[in-house]
Amino acid sequence: SAVISQKPSRDICQRGTSLTIQCQVDSQVTMMFWYRQQPGQSLTLIATANQGSEATYESGFVIDKFPISRPNLTFSTLTVSNMSPEDSSIYLCSVVAPGGYTGELFFGEGSRLTVL
């Protein structure tokens, strides 16, 4: 398994501002992902955070809106830029644990953002 710490746990933000969410893993992991869960909805993959290169974004998500950093194999950040109320969601970091099966993800506790 893997222990994943996310910060902040929750925040209330003003429209037009940006917020950076941090994800720290207790072991080196190859695969790290960022998901979004809008109210009442399921999880949607935003991007795969690649160590040492640009993140790979899913359809509907762009780097200008959700810039991602992955400076090493244990840490990543997701920034939600120029926020609007539609960005109010839980943002979740997830990893495949070392030695874990492909597809078996472990999730951080999530960051609940409310945009006013």
Place this chain on the structure above:
Amino acid sequence: EDKVVQSPLSLVVHEGDTVTLNCSYEVTNFRSLLWYKQEKKAPTFLFMLTSSGIEKKSGRLSSILDKKELFSILNITATQTGDSAIYLCAVNTGTASKLTFGTGTRLQVTL
């Protein structure tokens, strides 16, 4: 477009009941199907299924996959209030562990 559909959307049962949650999928490249339990924010892993007809079991929970009919079920026997959660089904469709999630089934177990 890959699709994962869960039913029912929500369910209320009494403690001790047995429940069956359903997950059907239409994807272009199936690798595995996973079940997660989400109580507050972080989903926790329950099962991963790759082969048809082989039941995975953990305590009161069990799951099975039918790759011909493209569905899976999650059974919970002798439900307890601690089973109250959202149960998420997801399908891994690629080599990069990317998952497509269903909308989940919200289970509430009452006394």
